[in-house]
Amino acid sequence: MAVTSARTLRLLSVFGVGATLTAEELAERLEVSVRTVRRDIDTLRDLGYEIEAVRGAGGGYRLGRTTRLPPVVFDEEQAVAAAVALQTVPAVLSGIRENSARALATLRQAMPARSRIRTEPFTVSAARNYWEFPAAPIDAEIVRVIGGAINRQHTVRVDCTGEDGPTTLMLEPHALVVWAARWYLVAFEPAADRWRAMRVDRLEPGMPTGRSFDRRDIPHGDPIAFVMSTHDRGDIPAEWPCHGSALLALPASVVARFAPGGATVEYATDSSCRLSLGAWSWAGLAGLLLTFDADLTDIEPAELRRALRSLRNRIDEGLRYDA
Known part of the structure; x- marks a missing residue:
């Protein structure tokens, strides 16, 4: 019974990412048979979780949109990932070290004992590697404001520091990309009818506009590929001898x-x-x-x-x- 309950909990955590997965894909992740997966899905349904069966191409199983997960449903691998992420985030965001430490402590308290054991014995410290050419951490509040505008699909007014001095732009924010330890905003600028890749540390967002916009197709079909192939993304020379x-x-x-x-x-x-x-x-x-x-x-x-x-x-x- 304990093995079955642990496996069912892990299945619930897999569904928690919001993906639609076939019974075969679930069986491979859980290292069990397809028959066992279907039996565990029935167990979750009996417990009141809405597991939808999606038919047709790209079909499979997914967690119903109205389903509420219990607090902190982590398997052991997710617990380690969360602990590492919370300890290393101060390397790329400033003003977040205390909050990340508090979040990690809260997370460990809420974890089952088996998951907590995986995260408590180790700490992670980030040090500068000169081959990585890292930038200084940026203000976490700027990321929060821009990230919120992306999620709500609201235009954002930003003051941008460029080579020709400060300018004010109205942007449709689509994605945030961290590359080479630098934060970039992928946004469409309606006034210039063009896509922009912009260094977030050179942006100062203003008050929320509340104006919504429709999402567009990002060039190259991927924000990462767009940032990496854009030469005028607002980079500035790093300080070197x-x-x-x-x-x-x-x-x-x-x-x-x-x-x-x-x-x-x-x-x-x-x-x-x-x-x-x-x-x-x-x-x-x-x-x-x-x-x-x-x-x-x-x-x-x-x-x-x-x-x-x-x-x-x-x-x-x-x-x-x-x-």
Whole structure:
């Protein structure tokens, strides 16, 4: 009976994500037979949970929209995921450390003993890795305001800090993306009839407008792909001891996708762009440019040119030695 109850609870947690899953998919996740899954579904129905059977293509089973889950229905894997997320979120959001610690404590108190045991023995600390080029954590309140506008499908008025000074924009917010430890807003700007990928830390949202909008199809069909392929997303150079730039014989969309965090990409032609970035040394900066495997021209400053020549000489010397 205890095994059956634990399995049924896990099935309920799977349904809690809101997905529609076939009996075969559920059986694979729970590592039981399809017959057992259907029996456990009947058990949940007997307990008063509305489990809908969706017919046709893409059909399966799902939790009814009016069903209320009991507090904190977590399996052991979800418990660990929640504990890790709550401990690492202060690395990307400021002003949230105390609240995340309180949330973790509350969550652990509400967990069944078996799940709590999985989360209590360990703590997670986030440290800066210089290869990740992280940005400073941003204000959690800004994320809350913009996230609320996305959920309610309300337009948002923001003050944006750009290279030409501050501007006020009216946007239709669609998604938030965290990439290279930086927060981006994917939004449509009706006044300019264009999609924007914008650094959230350069936005100051105003009072809620209460004006609704209809969702649009995001370019590339995916907010992550859109952010990664957009070169003019408001990035600013990260603070490093050495800064330089070069004209690369690659499209801006390609370089934007693979440029390290803290770099900026400027469109030049359909087949070239200027990449500006920083690093801990001139040799490190030269090495980053070489990873693009493209022709480099108009390289600035002179220190970067000397570093590239030095790397070339070292490589030539090494090849002669190996020969």
